Amino acid sequence: MDDIDRAIINEIQSDFPIESxxxxxxxxxxNLPEREVFRRVKALKDEGIIRRIGGxxxxxxxxxxxxxxxxxxxxxxxxxxxxxxxxxxxxxHNYLRNHEYNVWFTFIAPDMEYIDTALEGISRSTxxxxxxxxxAVRTFKIKVDFEV
Amino acid sequence: xxxxxxxxxxKFQKDQENISRCAMIDDLDKMVIQLIQGDLPxxxxxxxxxxxxxxxxxxxxxxxxxxxxxxxxxxRFGATLRHQEAGFSANAMVAWKVKEDKIETVGRAxxxxxxxxxxxxxxxxxxxxxxxxxxxxxxDEEECYRxxxxxxxxxxxxxxxxxxxxxxxxxxxxxxxxx
Numbered sequence: 001m002d003d004i005d006r007a008i009i010n011e012i013q014s015d016f017p018i019e020s021x022x023x024x025x026x027x028x029x030x031n032l033p034e035r036e037v038f039r040r041v042k043a044l045k046d047e048g049i050i051r052r053i054g055g056x057x058x059x060x061x062x063x064x065x066x067x068x069x070x071x072x073x074x075x076x077x078x079x080x081x082x083x084x085x086x087x088x089x090x091x092x093h094n095y096l097r098n099h100e101y102n103v104w105f106t107f108i109a110p111d112m113e114y115i116d117t118a119l120e121g122i123s124r125s126t127x128x129x130x131x132x133x134x135x136a137v138r139t140f141k142i143k144v145d146f147e148v
Numbered sequence: 149x150x151x152x153x154x155x156x157x158x159k160f161q162k163d164q165e166n167i168s169r170c171a172m173i174d175d176l177d178k179m180v181i182q183l184i185q186g187d188l189p190x191x192x193x194x195x196x197x198x199x200x201x202x203x204x205x206x207x208x209x210x211x212x213x214x215x216x217x218x219x220x221x222x223x224r225f226g227a228t229l230r231h232q233e234a235g236f237s238a239n240a241m242v243a244w245k246v247k248e249d250k251i252e253t254v255g256r257a258x259x260x261x262x263x264x265x266x267x268x269x270x271x272x273x274x275x276x277x278x279x280x281x282x283x284x285x286x287x288d289e290e291e292c293y294r295x296x297x298x299x300x301x302x303x304x305x306x307x308x309x310x311x312x313x314x315x316x317x318x319x320x321x322x323x324x325x326x327x
Binding site: 013041085089096104138 | 173193195213217224228241271276309313317318320
């Protein structure tokens with residue numbers, strides 16, 4: 001990855017052109033030919049540096065409910081618990097963390113009732129009873145792009 | 149008295165939410181969202197190629213995306229990196245216990261820190277009184293501790309816990325309007 005790649009990445013993280021020929025538009029911004037921008041973006045994707053290019057949405061504005069959950073899962077139950085939780089497509093992030101509440105996941109669904117029902121089901125099938133449901137009541141910051 | 153104010157504020161927030169929720173998304177918007185929540189085809193005219201699948205013109209397709217972006221329904225349109233935190237090797241979720249009447253000031257102050265990428269107030273639960281959450285990024289765990297300490301001193305909140313991710317079980321993008 002060279003400086004031109006970095007400039008391209010910084011440009012397209014938050015502001016990929018919504019234009020007929022986006023790579024030509026990027027080329028104009030960065031003073032590069034369209035073909036070259038396209039070739040470099042393709043290479044960055046092939047190398048796996050760029051995971052995807054597309055839209056990221058406000059779940060709230062799409063009328064979806066979202067939350068952060070934390071569960072106390074005994075070591076021997078972690079595998080089964082994670083399998084059950086990850087079955088839900090609305091679980092988008094799931095991590096093991098260094099706390100007695102050791103499994104933390106985000107959950108997005110059409111409404112909170114769906115999430116509550118899912119958590120009850122997960123509880124029943126895994127025997128894990130300590131699950132916190134911590135929906136956000138206020139957002140102070142979401143930083144969406146990272147300088148590279 | 150406080151309860152009455154609390155209720156009024158709560159009602160105001162709910163009304164605001166309802167107003168934003170009334171912003172209509174029609175079936176075509178939903179189809180557009182389904183196509184752009186994945187990965188754009190890697191071709192010179194990606195939007196023309198997607199528009200074709202819906203049987204609409206490229207101009208109409210672009211117009212829909214621009215409108216969704218303007219309304220804040222698309223929060224960001226662009227590239228997601230595999231290692232979003234390129235250059236940072238440690239990140240910690242920090243959960244803070246903040247007195248209810250201080251939360252606004254503290255939340256705003258925390259959001260100003262460069263190393264803080266996300267800052268949310270969240271509901272508490274019985275036996276779980278942490279109500280403010282920040283994601284912080286550093287070069288290593290030690291730096292995360294240092295940043296948290298700096299924030300703690302600056303905003304005067306002493307009760308907090310750093311939660312480092314030890315293993316990733318899942319990381320994906322939400323797929324909306326999937327049946």
